[in-house]
Amino acid sequence: MNRTLSLLVKTVRDVPSPPAIFERLNFVINNPCSSIRDIEAVVREDTALAGRLMRLANSAYFGFPARVDTLSRAITLVGSRQLRDLALATSVINMFQGVSPEHITMESFWRHSVGCGLAARILASWRRETNPERYFVAGLLHDIGRMILFLKLADDMAGILDEAKATGELLYLCERKRLGFDHATVGGELLKSWNLPPEICAAVENHHQPLQAGVHKQAASLVHVADILMNGIACGSSGERYVPPLDPDAWQLLGLSPGCVGPTLKLLKQQLAETLATLVEVAA
Amino acid sequence: MIRLDDGTHAEDDGFGDGAGDGLRRWFSAVLEVGDVVSELQAVNNPDITEAELLREACDRIVHLFSFECIGIATVDERSNDFCFSEFAPGGRRDDILREVNRRIEDGHFAWTLRQTRPVILPAEERGCMLLLCALSTRNRVRGMFAGLFSSENMEISEAALNLLLMVLASTASTLESIAFRRLIQQQNRDLEQRVMERTWELEAARRAADAANRAKSAFLANMSHEIRTPLTSIIGFADMLHKGLVPVEDRDTAIDSIERSGQHLLQVVNDILDISKIESECLEVESVPVALHKILSDVEIIIAPQAAKKGIAFYIHRHDPLPGAVLTDPLRLRQILLNLLGNAIKFTERGQVTLDVRGSGDKRTLEFEITDTGIGISPDRQDALFRPFHQADASISRRFGGTGLGLYLARQYAELLGGAITLDKGCVNGSRFRLVLPAIEPAEQVGRTVVQASETVGSADGGLHGRVLVADDTPENRHLISLYMRMLAPAVAVETAVNGVEAVERALRDPFDIIFMDMQMPEMDGVSATQLLRQAGYRGAITALTANATKEDRARCIAAGCDEFLSKPINVDDLRRAVQRFFMAKREGGDAPAQRNLYDMPEFQTIKTQFEAELEGCLERMRKSQECNDLQDIAAVAHRLKGSGGSFGYENIGESSALLERAAREGDNALVRSYLEILARDIATALSS
Numbered sequence: 001m002n003r004t005l006s007l008l009v010k011t012v013r014d015v016p017s018p019p020a021i022f023e024r025l026n027f028v029i030n031n032p033c034s035s036i037r038d039i040e041a042v043v044r045e046d047t048a049l050a051g052r053l054m055r056l057a058n059s060a061y062f063g064f065p066a067r068v069d070t071l072s073r074a075i076t077l078v079g080s081r082q083l084r085d086l087a088l089a090t091s092v093i094n095m096f097q098g099v100s101p102e103h104i105t106m107e108s109f110w111r112h113s114v115g116c117g118l119a120a121r122i123l124a125s126w127r128r129e130t131n132p133e134r135y136f137v138a139g140l141l142h143d144i145g146r147m148i149l150f151l152k153l154a155d156d157m158a159g160i161l162d163e164a165k166a167t168g169e170l171l172y173l174c175e176r177k178r179l180g181f182d183h184a185t186v187g188g189e190l191l192k193s194w195n196l197p198p199e200i201c202a203a204v205e206n207h208h209q210p211l212q213a214g215v216h217k218q219a220a221s222l223v224h225v226a227d228i229l230m231n232g233i234a235c236g237s238s239g240e241r242y243v244p245p246l247d248p249d250a251w252q253l254l255g256l257s258p259g260c261v262g263p264t265l266k267l268l269k270q271q272l273a274e275t276l277a278t279l280v281e282v283a284a
Numbered sequence: 285m286i287r288l289d290d291g292t293h294a295e296d297d298g299f300g301d302g303a304g305d306g307l308r309r310w311f312s313a314v315l316e317v318g319d320v321v322s323e324l325q326a327v328n329n330p331d332i333t334e335a336e337l338l339r340e341a342c343d344r345i346v347h348l349f350s351f352e353c354i355g356i357a358t359v360d361e362r363s364n365d366f367c368f369s370e371f372a373p374g375g376r377r378d379d380i381l382r383e384v385n386r387r388i389e390d391g392h393f394a395w396t397l398r399q400t401r402p403v404i405l406p407a408e409e410r411g412c413m414l415l416l417c418a419l420s421t422r423n424r425v426r427g428m429f430a431g432l433f434s435s436e437n438m439e440i441s442e443a444a445l446n447l448l449l450m451v452l453a454s455t456a457s458t459l460e461s462i463a464f465r466r467l468i469q470q471q472n473r474d475l476e477q478r479v480m481e482r483t484w485e486l487e488a489a490r491r492a493a494d495a496a497n498r499a500k501s502a503f504l505a506n507m508s509h510e511i512r513t514p515l516t517s518i519i520g521f522a523d524m525l526h527k528g529l530v531p532v533e534d535r536d537t538a539i540d541s542i543e544r545s546g547q548h549l550l551q552v553v554n555d556i557l558d559i560s561k562i563e564s565e566c567l568e569v570e571s572v573p574v575a576l577h578k579i580l581s582d583v584e585i586i587i588a589p590q591a592a593k594k595g596i597a598f599y600i601h602r603h604d605p606l607p608g609a610v611l612t613d614p615l616r617l618r619q620i621l622l623n624l625l626g627n628a629i630k631f632t633e634r635g636q637v638t639l640d641v642r643g644s645g646d647k648r649t650l651e652f653e654i655t656d657t658g659i660g661i662s663p664d665r666q667d668a669l670f671r672p673f674h675q676a677d678a679s680i681s682r683r684f685g686g687t688g689l690g691l692y693l694a695r696q697y698a699e700l701l702g703g704a705i706t707l708d709k710g711c712v713n714g715s716r717f718r719l720v721l722p723a724i725e726p727a728e729q730v731g732r733t734v735v736q737a738s739e740t741v742g743s744a745d746g747g748l749h750g751r752v753l754v755a756d757d758t759p760e761n762r763h764l765i766s767l768y769m770r771m772l773a774p775a776v777a778v779e780t781a782v783n784g785v786e787a788v789e790r791a792l793r794d795p796f797d798i799i800f801m802d803m804q805m806p807e808m809d810g811v812s813a814t815q816l817l818r819q820a821g822y823r824g825a826i827t828a829l830t831a832n833a834t835k836e837d838r839a840r841c842i843a844a845g846c847d848e849f850l851s852k853p854i855n856v857d858d859l860r861r862a863v864q865r866f867f868m869a870k871r872e873g874g875d876a877p878a879q880r881n882l883y884d885m886p887e888f889q890t891i892k893t894q895f896e897a898e899l900e901g902c903l904e905r906m907r908k909s910q911e912c913n914d915l916q917d918i919a920a921v922a923h924r925l926k927g928s929g930g931s932f933g934y935e936n937i938g939e940s941s942a943l944l945e946r947a948a949r950e951g952d953n954a955l956v957r958s959y960l961e962i963l964a965r966d967i968a969t970a971l972s973s
Contacts, residue, residue, distance in 0.1 A: 032443040039442075065391030076404045080442045128422050130400045130449075 004180030011152045012189045019091050021046045026195075029084045039080050040072045043087070052090050053083065055278045060271045061118075082133035088196065089117070089137045092144070093279050101150035103161055104239050109147065110280045111236025111272075113140050118271050119226035122264045126256055137196075138203040138219060139226050143238040145187030145204070149175070150239070161239060171240045172208055183238075184208055210250040221250035233265065235272070286313045286444045287350045288415070289435035313348065317447045320344045321454040334358065334462050338370040341455045345431070346372040349448055352412065354431040355380040356419070358459065366428055376432075383407050383414045384430050392416070397425055402445050402452075407432055413440075417449065419456040426459045499671070511552060514545030550853060555689045562696045568835070569613040569700045573726035576606060576650075577969060580641065581936050581962075582618055587625045587637075588962055589943060592955040596632055596657075598625075603642035610650060611724040616697040620705070623690040624654045624717050632658030632714065643723055649703075650723040657714040666707055670695045694719075748773040748867045750797035754780045755787035755813070756829065757805045765800055765854065772860050773867070784808025788816050795824045798866050800850075803830040803841065811844045818845035825866040829854070899925075899937075899967045906944075906960060918956060919948035925963075936966040 021042070028034045028042050043050050050071055057074035058067060068074050075083055093110070100106060120139030124132040150157050156178060164174045175182040188205025192198075202216035203223045213220035224247060230236070231243040322328060324341060332340075338356050346354055353376035357366040368384070371377040387393045387405060393416065396403045402417040413435045419427035429452050521538040524530050530538045561567040580600055591598035621639070628637040635657025642651050661669060670691055691705075698705045703721035754765045762780045769778045776797070781787040783805045791799055799817075803810035814826050827848040828841035838849045848862045902921050909917040922945035929938030940963040947955035 029442075034442060036440045036442065063395065065395050076440060079401050082401075125398065125400075128400055128420055132400070 007153075007179065008181050008186065008189060011148060011186060012193060014152060015148060015190055015193075016095065018088070018095065018194055019046075021049065022088055022091050025084050025087050029080050034080075036072055036075050036080065039083065040075055043071060043075070043083070048094070049087055049090055052278055053078070053086065056086065056275070059274045059278060061275050061278075078133075079131075081131055085131070085133040085137045089140050090279055092141060096147060097280075099151060101147065102154050103150055103157060104237070106280075108236045109143070109238050111276060112230055112238050113143060113236070114276045114279060115230045115235040115268065115272055116140065116142055116223065116226045118268050118275060119229050119264060120222045122267050123222050123226060123254070123256065123260070126260050126264070127254065134197070134199060135203075135219065135222050135226075138200045138223050141187065141191065141200070142204050142207045142223050142227060143183060143187065144190060145183035145185065146238045148186050148190060149179075149183055153179070157239075164241065168242070170242055170244055172244070182208070208244065210247060211253070217250075218253060221247075221253050224250050225254065225256075229261070229265070235268075286310075286317075286348055286447060287441065288433050288444045288448075289350070289413075289440055314447065316348060317450060320348065321450055324451070324454045324458055329458070332458070332462065334459065335369070337455065337458055337462065341451070342370045342372040345429075345448070345451060348451070349431070349433075349444065351415075351431040351433050352376070353380055354429065355384070356427060356429055356455075357384075358419075358427040359425065368430075379409065380430055380432060383409070383432060384416075384428075387414065387416065393428070397428070402449060404440060411435070415448075417452050419452055419459065421453075421456050421460045423460065426456050426463075429455075507552070507556070511549060514549040514552075517545045518542050518549070546853070555693060558693055558696075559689055562693070562700075566835075567696075567700065569616055569697070571611045571613065571724075573609045574612050574614040574617065575609045576641070577608075578936075579614060579617055579621070580639075581966060581969070583621045583625060583639070584962055585936070585939055585943065586622060587629065588958050589947075589955060590626070590629045591637055592947075592952070592958045594629060594633070595954065596629070596634060597636035598629075598958070599636065599638045601638060601640045603640065606641060606643055607647070607650070607723055607725050609726055610721070611726050612701055612721060613697075616701060617721070620694045620697050620719060621652060621654075623694045624652075624705075624719065627690065628654050628656035628658065628715070628717075632656045635714070648723060650721050652719040652721075653716060654719075655711070655714065655716045660711070660713070660715050661707065663709065666709060669707060670705070748863070749775045750867065751777045751779065751794075752798045752800065752863075753787060753790060753796045754778060754800045755782075755784065755805065755810070756780070756800070756802040757782055758802075761802065761829075761852075765859075768854070768856060768859055769863070772856075772863055776863075776867075784810060784813030784816075788813050788820075791817055791822055791824065792820060795822065798825045798827055798863065800827050800829055801846065803828055803837075811840065814841075814844040814846055827862050827866075896971060899971065903960075903964055903967055906963075910956060910960060913953075915948040915951055915953075915956065918960075919945050922948060922963075934966070934970045937963065937970055940966050 024045075025039070025042050028038050031038075043053065053074055054068070054071065056062065057064065057077060062077065064077060068077060078086065096106075117136040117138075117140030121132045121136040124135040129135065160171065160174045160178050163169065163178070164171045167174075172182040172184065184205050184207055188201050191201045191204055199216045199219050202213045203219040206213035206217070206220040207223040207227055210220035210224040211217050228244055228246050231240060324337065324344070329337070338358070342354060342356060345351065354372050355368045355377065356370045357368040359365070360367050368377075368381060371380060384393065386408060387396075392403070392405055396416040397418050397420075399418065400420065402415050405414045405416065407414040409432065411434050412432050415429075415431045415433065417429045418425050419429055521530070521542045525535065525538055558567060580602070584598075584600055588598050625637065625639060637654070637656045640651075640653040640655070642653075643649070644651065695705045698719055698721070701721055703719060706718050706720075708716035708718060752769060754762050754769075756762050756765070762782075766778045766780070769776055779790070779796070781790055784801075785808045787799060787801065788808070801810040801814055805813075808816075810828060810830075814828070817826065825848070826846045827850055828838075828844075828846040829850050829852060830837055830841065831852040841849050848865070850858055850862060902925060906918045906921050909915070909921075922941045925941035926938055926945055929935070929941055940959060944956065944959040944963055947959055
């Protein structure tokens with residue numbers, strides 16, 4: 001095993017597994033015999049999760065015309081698979097609450113991540129994708145690998161950041177040069193080890209080279225475009241100082257018109273603050 | 285039946301474990317959904333209509349899922365409204381609509397449209413839930429599904445919802461296929477329609493080209509006929525005269541025939557020339573002040589005898605107020621009127637031909653209306669009438685003669701003059717043509733300069749002395765010009781040359797008063813000869829003679845150094861003018877005693893006034909003679925007026941008197957009557973001006 005691979009494995013292996021609630025939720029949703037009531041019962045076990053979901057259901061994120069006052073109503077509105085993805089997202093964020101890597105501010109990191117998730121979800125809704133929450137999760141977690149790198153390989157990352165600053169090179173290219181892999185690979189490996197849906201793993205792993213994501217290249221392209229939009233409007237940062245180049249083939253593949261960028265950013269602005277406040281406890 | 289409100293289909297056995305009744309039922313339901321999805325797909329129903337599809341989908345869904353009632357709305361393409369068109373069972377239509385309308389009002393309906401999954405809302409009806417799901421594809425929303433089902437609690441089966449979603453997605457994609465198919469069919473129809481139209485146009489164009497081709501062939505045949513007929517009489521009579529086969533008393537008639545045939549031939553050739561000019565857009569028209577009464581009297585002089593000869597009446601009605609003069613091309617206007625009136629006479633056997641002249645109320649246009657009581661023009665031939673090479677009927681040209689070019693030319697002239705000729709299609713007895721021209725009045729008053737007096741053809745000017753040279757390679761032409769010269773100026777010596785070289789040699793040896801130079805000659809043509817002479821400093825007058833009567837030819841001759849240009853066949857009037865011009869110049873500039881213009885001499889004015897005073901008396905006398913049928917006397921008086929009319933500058937009086945004299949000598953009472961009227965009018969015009 002060469003150094004690169006072993007370093008990667010080591011980096012990922014040390015990250016703790018997501019909370020058990022996620023596993024149970026996954027099980028009940030995957031069982032075709034489950035009813036909404038069964039799912040509701042699992043969510044109730046985690047009061048914090050239940051509270052977040054209720055807040056989300058009543059936020060601009062869903063824009064539901066009337067007040068949603070029961071969890072079962074929230075679940076019917078959101079959909080169970082959608083709910084599972086959201087539960088996953090909140091529990092992952094939860095895992096990293098309270099950590100503070102040296103070189104980035106958490107506020108800026110989550111702003112970039114939640115922004116990217118919302119943008120991917122909105123772009124997916126223009127394409128009338130059946131489960132837009134999936135792209136929210138993929139966008140939200142696209143740079144989770146960099147969080148790991150900052151936490152586990154803080155010294156290496158300090159050098160990489162300096163180099164990128166000095167040479168004007170894109171950060172993920174410096175990562176590849178110095179480490180032999182980049183944050184996207186780390187993120188993809190981590191999510192695979194958590195048994196997340198392959199579409200999400202592939203989208204995260206390939207968000208800098210979306211067309212290499214095989215059957216999941218549409219999802220990867222959505223995250224790719226969303227990431228570039230967030231870097232473009234400087235919505236938070238995960239350490240990158242520049243806007244990565246847009247892959248024109250990825251944009252072509254999505255079949256979206258350039259005219260949808262404006263409305264996407266407008267909707268994003270309406271939803272960002274509230275969603276960020278719901279999912280991330282910045283005060284903590 | 286898949287229960288939406290039951291998450292426990294397989295619970296008896298535990299999912300995936302054994303094969304109890306519940307699980308078997310679930311599997312068979314899932315298989316049935318698969319079956320329905322495939323049946324609803326467009327590929328399996330290529331000809332299904334939107335309504336049939338919705339009917340089918342409704343039936344299947346109500347059969348498969350535990351709905352109390354359902355409805356499907358589609359988007360109206362024009363208004364973008366959602367219209368519920370299909371319900372199952374039909375009796376509960378109002379229940380669905382009530383629930384849906386409530387959700388439209390509170391915004392849930394709109395919200396659902398943006399979702400890609402079924403949305404479940406509490407219904408107003410007790411114990412019931414409303415399920416809404418957009419019927420959408422990647423491209424657009426195509427409709428909305430609404431269903432009511434009873435559920436006491438929230439035991440909604442996620443799996444059942446997914447199955448329902450499959451059926452609805454399949455329905456939506458088939459709706460889209462139908463819409464696309466309709467679009468393609470529509471475009472196919474449009475395309476076919478266009479191909480058909482194009483084919484039809486091509487076919488029509490081909491037929492038109494064929495017809496034009498046939499018309500040209502027919503025209504050529506006609507032309508050949510038209511040219512050969514006069515040629516036959518010209519050659520025949522000339523031959524007979526030459527051989528002395530014509531009795532002395534018939535010689536005038538024979539010579540008349542030759543002249544008339546020649547004139548007709550010239551007309552044919554001129555028409556063809558004009559047509560080729562019009563078709564190559566080279567024909568230009570003048571815009572000069574033209575006195576209306578002059579044009580009308582010109583026309584009358586030519587047409588009245590023709591009418592009289594056929595025993596039909598001819599009237600010109602002038603509807604005042606008319607402009608005294610207009611800016612137009614007198615030659616073309618005369619041609620148009622002569623053509624239209626000539627046709628009218630030609631095709632009328634009895635009754636009358638009238639020319640009505642009137643100005644429009646706003647004085648901007650002048651209208652000439654030619655009406656006859658002739659055979660008329662049948663509606664199916666009216667359209668072809670103005671096309672070149674067409675007569676209303678091919679047989680007509682054989683019966684009535686004519687080149688079939690006249691009307692076409694007339695219309696072209698009218699358009700060049702800024703006007704139009706139309707046929708009154710409503711005219712039942714005979715035909716009526718209308719010529720409308722812009723009536724632009726000239727800025728300055730038109731004086732007698734417009735109606736220039738000319739001397740009678742053939743009057744000899746014995747006062748001219750000198751030498752002229754006729755350079756032409758054709759002996760007939762040399763002979764003819766010599767004869768003309770002898771007639772016009774008997775005291776002038778005429779010499780001849782057969783080519784340019786000879787002309788140059790002789791002119792340089794001993795200059796002439798005028799050289800008539802044919803442009804096309806062997807050895808050296810007229811242009812080169814003229815250039816050579818001018819380079820050598822020759823200053824005598826050179827008049828070009830050419831059969832190429834175009835404007836460019838004229839310009840070429842003038843550029844070479846010619847002073848004047850005469851086209852062949854030679855018009856005696858033009859020749860006389862040319863001769864007079866150069867001999868006058870000689871007289872004025874030379875040693876000969878300066879002779880003032882005849883018209884400016886006081887003696888001339890005195891006799892002219894006397895002549896005018898006699899006119900009324902002459903007319904009165906002729907009228908009386910006509911009443912007592914004394915044609916001899918009329919001829920005598922007319923003869924006198926003929927001679928002096930032209931001399932005093934009253935060309936009209938001279939001409940109508942000449943016609944009157946001839947009619948009187950021929951004993952044609954009808955003609956005498958009409959010419960007498962024309963003369964009376966001319967006299968009235970002369971005295972009033």
